[in-house]
Amino acid sequence: MKIPLLLGPLSKNNPILAQILGICSALAVTAKMEPALVMGVSVTAVTALASLILSALRDAIPNRVRIIVQLVVVSALVIIIDQLLKAFAYDASKQLSVFVGLIITNCIIMGRVEAFALANKPWPSLLDGVGNGLGYAIILLLVAFFRELLGSGALFGARVIPEALYERGYANNGLMILPPAALILVGVIIWIHRARNKELIES
Amino acid sequence: MKFLRSFLDKHRPAFEKGGRLQSLHSLFAGIEAFLYVPDRVTRSGCAIRDAVDLKRTMSVVVVALLPALLFGMYNVGYQHHLATGGGGDFWSMFLHGFARVLPLIIVSYAVGLGIEFAAAQLRGHEINEGFLVTGLLIPMVMPVTAPLWMVGLSTAFAVIIGKEIFGGTGMNIWNPALLARAFFFFSYPSRMSGDKVWVDGLPDGMSVATPLAEASQGEAFAHDLGTMFWGLVPGSVGETSAFCILLGAALLLVTGVGSWKIMTAVAIGGAGMALLLQQALPETNPYSQVTVARHLLSGGFAFGAIFMATDPVTAAQTSAGKWVYGLLVGVMAILIRALNPGYPEGMMLAILLMNTFAPLIDWCVVQQNIRRRMKRGVSHVNRQPT
Numbered sequence: 001m002k003i004p005l006l007l008g009p010l011s012k013n014n015p016i017l018a019q020i021l022g023i024c025s026a027l028a029v030t031a032k033m034e035p036a037l038v039m040g041v042s043v044t045a046v047t048a049l050a051s052l053i054l055s056a057l058r059d060a061i062p063n064r065v066r067i068i069v070q071l072v073v074v075s076a077l078v079i080i081i082d083q084l085l086k087a088f089a090y091d092a093s094k095q096l097s098v099f100v101g102l103i104i105t106n107c108i109i110m111g112r113v114e115a116f117a118l119a120n121k122p123w124p125s126l127l128d129g130v131g132n133g134l135g136y137a138i139i140l141l142l143v144a145f146f147r148e149l150l151g152s153g154a155l156f157g158a159r160v161i162p163e164a165l166y167e168r169g170y171a172n173n174g175l176m177i178l179p180p181a182a183l184i185l186v187g188v189i190i191w192i193h194r195a196r197n198k199e200l201i202e203s
Numbered sequence: 204m205k206f207l208r209s210f211l212d213k214h215r216p217a218f219e220k221g222g223r224l225q226s227l228h229s230l231f232a233g234i235e236a237f238l239y240v241p242d243r244v245t246r247s248g249c250a251i252r253d254a255v256d257l258k259r260t261m262s263v264v265v266v267a268l269l270p271a272l273l274f275g276m277y278n279v280g281y282q283h284h285l286a287t288g289g290g291g292d293f294w295s296m297f298l299h300g301f302a303r304v305l306p307l308i309i310v311s312y313a314v315g316l317g318i319e320f321a322a323a324q325l326r327g328h329e330i331n332e333g334f335l336v337t338g339l340l341i342p343m344v345m346p347v348t349a350p351l352w353m354v355g356l357s358t359a360f361a362v363i364i365g366k367e368i369f370g371g372t373g374m375n376i377w378n379p380a381l382l383a384r385a386f387f388f389f390s391y392p393s394r395m396s397g398d399k400v401w402v403d404g405l406p407d408g409m410s411v412a413t414p415l416a417e418a419s420q421g422e423a424f425a426h427d428l429g430t431m432f433w434g435l436v437p438g439s440v441g442e443t444s445a446f447c448i449l450l451g452a453a454l455l456l457v458t459g460v461g462s463w464k465i466m467t468a469v470a471i472g473g474a475g476m477a478l479l480l481q482q483a484l485p486e487t488n489p490y491s492q493v494t495v496a497r498h499l500l501s502g503g504f505a506f507g508a509i510f511m512a513t514d515p516v517t518a519a520q521t522s523a524g525k526w527v528y529g530l531l532v533g534v535m536a537i538l539i540r541a542l543n544p545g546y547p548e549g550m551m552l553a554i555l556l557m558n559t560f561a562p563l564i565d566w567c568v569v570q571q572n573i574r575r576r577m578k579r580g581v582s583h584v585n586r587q588p589t
Contacts, residue, residue: 169350175390184364191368 005127009135016139016186017193018200021107026140027182029099033156036144038085038092040137042100044130046077047109051117051129058118070113071104078104108132143185151176211235229323233330257372260515261335263460267451268339268510274447275440276300279347282402282437286411300347303403304440307342310351314358315341322367333372334362340380340510343441344503344551345387346400353391357383377558378517381551388551396547401437411437414501415540415547418493431500442506445499452509461513464522468529469508469536473499476537490541498537507536507550517558521568528564532557 015021022043029039053073054061061069082100085093093100103109112132117125148154150173153161161170175181194200211234217224218231237258280296280303283289291299315334323330341358361383366375388395398410405411414426414436426436434444442448455461477498484491499505512518512532519528532553539549546552 169352171353171391171394173390174392175386178389188364 005124006131009128009131010138012197012200014135014139014193015108015111015132016136017190019111020190021111022136023186025099025102025106026136026143026186027179029096030140030144030147030182031151031177032095032148033141033144035092035095036140037137038089039096039099040133040140042081042085043103043106043108043136044133046074046081046103046106047112047133047136048126048129049077050074050109051112051125052122054113055117055120055122055125061118066118070110074109074113075104108136139186139189142189143182146185147176147181151181207238211238227324229328229330230320233320233323236329237332258332260460261332263454263458264336264510265339267454267460268336268343268441270447270450271441271444271506272304272339272343273297274434274444275343275442276304278434278436278443279303279403279440281435282411283404286402286405286409299403303347304342306351307345307347307349307354307440308339310355311341311358312338314355315362318359318362318367319371322371328371331372333366334379337361337379337383340441341383344380344384344439344506346395347403347440348400348405349387349394353387353394354383357387357390360386373516375516376562377555378511378514381511381555381558384551385555401439413437413547414497418497418501419489419540419544419547424497428496428500431497436501439503439506442503445505448505448509455509455513461509462515462518462525464525465513465518465529465532466508468526469512469533470499472530472533473504473508473537474533475530476534480537480541484541488541493541498540502540502548503550504536507554508533511550511554512557517561519561519564519568521565523571524561524564524568527568528557528561531560 009015012018016023016026025039025043029035050070050073054070057069057073078101081103082093085096085100112129116128120128145155148156149160153159153166153172211231215231216222218228219225222228224231277293277297277300279300280291280298281300283299284291284296312334315338319334320330322328338358341354341361345354361379365377365379365382366372369375384395394400398412398416399405401413402411412420412425414424414431417424417426430436431443432445434446436443452461452466456463456466474495477493477495480490481492481494503511508529512529519525535553535556536549539546539552543549
């Protein structure tokens with residue numbers, strides 16, 4: 001019934017690919033799979049809960065101060081996530097450093113709250129939040145997959161490219177570790193995405 | 204040559220509509236247009252075309268590159284013999300270098316042309332000659348020890364990401380050959396910089412410093428200016444001999460293919476910046492010891508100024524814009540060399556940076572021109588008797 005809300009952002013209406021939101025963190029945390037996964041999960045949790053809470057509160061929030069209320073809710077959630085990561089996933093939290101705190105600046109969260117949650121009931125808003133968060137996470141993981149595989153020869157920290165290949169002259173691609181590689185990869189993914197969904201191409 | 208013509212004519216039907224190899228028609232058209240002047244004429248608009256078309260322009264640049272390429276081959280052999288202590292006459296050195304450089308050229312052309320043909324086929328475009336020069340430039344800006352698969356990968360990156368995405372030949376923002384080098388440089392830095400990669404067959408434990416490395420380390424200069432001018436120094440395949448590059452430059456200027464404004468501006472910008480740094484840097488900075496001539500003769504400065512910065516697609520197009528663009532290329536190249544410890548050579552990054560800004564420079568020049576003419580027009584109108 002509400003399937004398009006959940007699945008739309010995973011494919012055609014992907015927040016990164018179609019709306020070009022959340023690019024900054026996609027560039028910053030995708031050098032390795034693990035931080036990308038943690039980041040994806042964190043953003044999904046924040047987007048989902050923020051959409052849910054603000055949708056439930058939507059009739060009580062005066063229109064003029066809605067941005068401030070949104071910020072309060074989102075930052076409270078981000079602080080909770082940050083503390084949880086520090087408690088249970090310290091290494092990942094170290095790697096992500098400032099980017100966990102910066103989840104609050106992620107345009108996807110405020111974008112979905114403004115565009116959807118404030119005008120819809122809690123349940124669809126939750127689905128929309130989860131969908132967009134997962135859509136973001138999928139792209140992060142996709143970019144991180146190629147960056148870690150080609151740049152470090154590993155996935156989730158485990159070496160996957162065999163030593164024999166290195167002995168025969170293969171070398172890790174240093175460009176993949178650098179942020180521009182994420183930009184190029186996101187660009188290529190957008191290219192493929194638009195080639196498959198012609199209606200997204202601007203005239 | 205007649206058999207070639209009859210061979211093409213014999214096989215033409217197979218590539219035309221309904222033929223067996225119809226899907227490869229653009230390959231056929233490309234080969235034919237490369238070998239012969241097409242017999243098609245314009246159907247509309249301007250019917251007079253300059254004889255200097257893309258193919259002719261590209262061929263001139265390829266010929267201009269030949270002295271530097273042939274010398275580069277000889278130099279590869281010469282450096283190899285110098286490092287290993289083996290003697291040898293001219294021909295043995297040249298053949299050694301030839302055997303080492305040829306695979307680089309083949310890989311570059313095979314990968315680049317393969318992608319161009321595939322892209323043309325996919326889009327139903329004609330194949331054009333855009334890759335002829337790029338394919339030769341790429342091996343000339345690589346160290347001779349570059350592994351072939353890395354060269355192939357860099358070429359593929361440059362052609363797909365740098366050129367085909369933007370719409371193919373003539374639409375690219377950055378010089379494709381430099382983009383290939385930049386991809387290589389950032390992807391596999393240990394294969395593109397340092398003191399072990401510039402000489403073929405360097406014995407273990409031995410290292411050879413390029414003139415630029417000496418400058419950045421503040422070591423005594425092992426290469427005097429004369430050697431650097433003629434080019435018997437370690438470096439990328441085609442970049443070492445200023446003399447051979449100037450021969451190419453002469454051809455580009457005589458035929459009008461290369462822009463003398465850009466070449467001059469790059470040299471002036473580089474010389475000015477080198478002079479400034481020589482005066483302004485403290486004694487302790489090794490670059491305060493590097494003279495203008497040494498700056499201009501070392502690394503890829505000359506090669507970049509003549510063959511890369513003048514690329515008609517990626518350089519500024521307006522007359523005043525060319526001066527600004529060239530000056531800034533020269534200034535940036537020396538600035539990066541001297542002030543950024545991470546990169547001993549700045550020419551590649553300087554040209555790519557200015558490629559990015561070339562459209563902006565042109566825009567400013569055009570706007571300035573419009574403003575000036577508007578003003579003239581207004582004052583003219585005001586003088587009319589009312």
